[in-house]
Amino acid sequence: MMETDEQTPNPFWTVANCFSLLRVVLTFPVLWMIWKGPEYRWILFAVVLVMIATDVLDGYLARRWGEITRWGKILDPVADKLAIDAIAVALVLFKGLPLWVAVVVVGRDVLIVLAGVLLMAREKVVVVSNIWGKLTTLVMSVLLLAYAMDAEPVKGPLLALAALLLLASSVSYGVYFLRLIRRT
Secondary structure: OEEEHHHOOOOOOOHHHHHHHHHHHHHHHHHHHHHHOHHHHHHHHHHHHHHHHHHHHHHHHHHHOOOOOHHHHHHHHHHHHHHHHHHHHHHHHHHOOOHHHHHHHHHHHHHHHHHHHHHHHHHOEEEOOOHHHHHHHHHHHHHHHHHHOOOHHHHHHHHHHHHHHHHHHHHHHHHHHHHHHHHO
């Protein structure tokens, strides 16, 4: 979950990093389609599936091709946070996603970013996603897609699962950050 900054190469333009950047770029048409309404439902569905695929592929390709970089360790989670947070806010405004979901997701992400910046400045450490963060991102993506698609039957169970994973990942990151801070 942690690696000292000096241990990792730092090229910016890798295939994996381009997939992370693509996720950020695709967030804008997704927001527009959510705003425009149901006539774009299936295009939105396809674009979100591409975004989910880029999230899976960026890490896989970076490991497979030996392209793990400091940039990638930052870009991937930032791309996830930007996309999920922006889409969550849009779904609160236009699709009835409960406000508490967006508040919890955005608040958690802000705290994770602030703690990551603190650790990078203080310890020269880049904190990468753990399994709880990855599962939360996946379930949040599916939950947000369910709200965007007005998929009523799955909203409730996905909302409960997302809440549980948000709690688990928040506790996991919180414990991890506290251990690192106390260690120094």
